[in-house]
Amino acid sequence: MTRIFSGVKPTGHLTLGNYLGAVHRWVQVDQHRADALFCVVDLHALTVEHDPGRVRRLSRQAATLLLAAGLDPAVCTVFVQSHVDEHARLSYLMECTATDGEMRRMIQYKEKAAREQQRGGSVRLSLLTYPALMAADILAYQADEVPVGDDQTQHVELTRDLAVRFNQRYGHTFTVPKAVNPSVAARVMDLQDPTCKMGKSHAATAGIVYLLDEPDVVRRKVMRAVTDSGIEMAYEPGTRPGVANLLDILAACTGTSPRDLAEGYDSYGALKKDTAEAVVELLRPLRERHAQLCADPGEVDRVLREGAERARALARPTVDAAYAAVGLLPAL
Secondary structure (H helix, E strand, O other): OOEEEEEEOOOOOOEHHHHHHHHHHHHHHHHHHOEEEEEEOHHHHHHOOOOHHHHHHHHHHHHHHHHHHOOOOOOOEEEEHHHOOHHHHHHHHHHHHOOHHHHHOOHHHHHHHHHHHHOOOOOOHHHHHHHHHHHHHHHOOOOOEEEOOHHHHHHHHHHHHHHHHHHHHHOOOOOOOEEEOOOOOOOOEOOOOOOOEOOOOOOOOOOOOEOOOOHHHHHHHHHOOOOOOOOOOOOOOOOOHHHHHHHHHHHHHHOOOHHHHHOOOOOHHHHHHHHHHHHHHHHHHHHHHHHHHHOOHHHHHHHHHHHHHHHHHHHHHHHHHHHHHOOOOOOO
16 A cells, blocks of 8 residues: 655644645545655754744644644544654664755755845754755655655655665665645745745745634735736736736635636636635634644544554664664664
8 A cells, every 4th residue: 555654844833835735635635545644743843943832832733733624543644753763763864875965955955044144144954954854754654655845846856865875775675755746736825925935934924824814814815915917817827926826726725727717707806705715614624623622632642642653663663674774783
């Protein structure tokens, strides 16, 4: 049976972009077609300046939202990364397999490092090496597929390279995974700046729809979305990113084609109104289920505890085999 692994980083409140770009597919498709593991990758949140209490709160909130969205612990595994030591154990072996040049070529590292340098600051070493931890996250479970947004495809390609290199040097140990990108709304853009991804850690929040936003807040943000010059309605992401973003969102909410949707509108106002209502209705059951789970925190604790136990049982044999392959003495 195909095995898949994917995760979400608790560096901010989860957004509509996280949901349409990843979580919705995990719920509707991935958990039912494969042996699926979904992880709150809290160790990755430590690569930047952070508040410890906020990381804990956001990690729990992310796990609760994954369950509220419809991930079913009876058919998939939901857990927190730091609860399974094998991630950190294997990460060091991946650092020993990767090269400095490979790490420095990662686009996200170059972008974040450049921003910090412009501010006169510096970046943590873990920001440079975290693709090795991401590779360990995937390879520890012998994952065949990794559902990711297009901005993470480069990291999965690095994971493939490291798996092949490790297997060639030390004997076949890891499955070589592939990235799987959703076809619609793979990258939801900021409503106020449709040339940028809707990111959960952005300082400006007017263009970001959070999963726990109240319905009126969602409507207000969508109705104030930036569109484009001209009055003709057309799906042209390259030249008309604002309208294309709204059409992508509405298409993902309704299961239709953004190009087909464009033909049915003759005004931006009507498109915004329908998009806002579609988002509100899409998120309504999620928000209701989230409130129920928050009222029963013991249920979330149980799911995460059992998820970590299963993840640990799956990962440990692979990581032990990798340690033996590189020449480390087994623990007595």
